[in-house]
Amino acid sequence: MNIAIIGSGIAGLTCAWRLAGHHQVTLFEAGATPGGHTATVDVATPQGTWAIDTGFIVYNDRTYPRFMGLLSELGIAGQKTQMSFSVHNPASGLEYNGHSLTSLFAQRRNLLKPAFWGLLSEIVRFNRLAKLALTEALDPGATLESFLTRHRFSPFFARHYILPMGAAIWSSSLQEMRRFPLPLFLRFFENHGLLDIRDRPQWYVVPGGSREYVRALLARLGDRLDLRLNAPVQQVDPPPGGGHPAAGVRGGAF
Incomplete structure (x- = not known):
């Protein structure tokens, strides 16, 4: 043939x-x-x-x-x-890398910044809520931004973690990530171990x-x-x- x-x-x-x-x-x-x-x-x-x-x-x-x-x-x-995630935001001056505690607090002043500790707390909360959402019927029209708004995630979390991470993965702008389909986003993160702090796959x-x-x-x-x-x-x-x-x-x- x-x-x-x-x-x-x-x-x-x-x-x-x-x-x-x-x-x-x-x-x-x-x-x-x-x-x-x-x-x-x-x-x-x-x-x-x-x-x-x-x-x-x-x-x-x-x-x-x-x-x-x-x-x-x-x-x-x-x-x-190794796979790790780094952020450098010239507007806010924040910089970190998630590979280790040393790189996470590469800017030692972040140890004294409540906003940075709040960011870490929101990462854990996002992972938990994302996994919970995946056990339910997801609205096919929902976006990442609608999820962030519904669960009252801070703009600081959006700008310094979830939006830049998604933009790095899909080669998109931050604004495009806000409109990204939520079901696809959450399933991708779950499948690739990005909703876990430990037990991530070997790359x-x-x-x-x-x-x-x-x-x-x-x-x-x-x-x-x-x-x-x-x-x-x-x-x-x-x-x-x-x-x-x-x-x-x-x-x-x-």
Whole structure:
């Protein structure tokens, strides 16, 4: 069977990997390089060259079981890493990092600031209320801001914890995070252990950068995959009289 796959991100490449042994697979990628949002950049320093991921960066042992299985098939062993959250707010001057007590109170003056202790208390309260909300039927139209308002979380908590954390995860602005769908937000935080102070998942990186699993997949697929770069799909239409849909691509059709 001739099969077309649209997009060469992790989903598209994995589908090609599973199908290419039994079918003729053509993969259409709109961009100039395969890999979806994997983006590894080599940065030269006096100590050597470092592979820095700017797209897909980390995965964990709790919510990525199939991805870890794929890496195992490819002979790629993950490297343990740490995940922490830092805030620096130039407007308020507040700065902290959640990795340890030392980094949490990197600004020693925060030890004497009631507002900072209040922030820590609100983090614990948010985690508790979020877990409780997940046991109930969530309004699909609810937003993060509506949750914060209903439970009377302070603007200080919003500006210095929950909004910047969400913005860092989803590459969004603080205002966009206020409108973020609450059910998705809470489920993501729960699944990734972000509502827990302890018992968080172990995080890993791909040695050499996430491009390495893309390279490994393409190398193993070889000529079994017809990879077409710079080939954005314009539309997908069912053929007259039924049958399998056809993909319209720049310069022709499939």
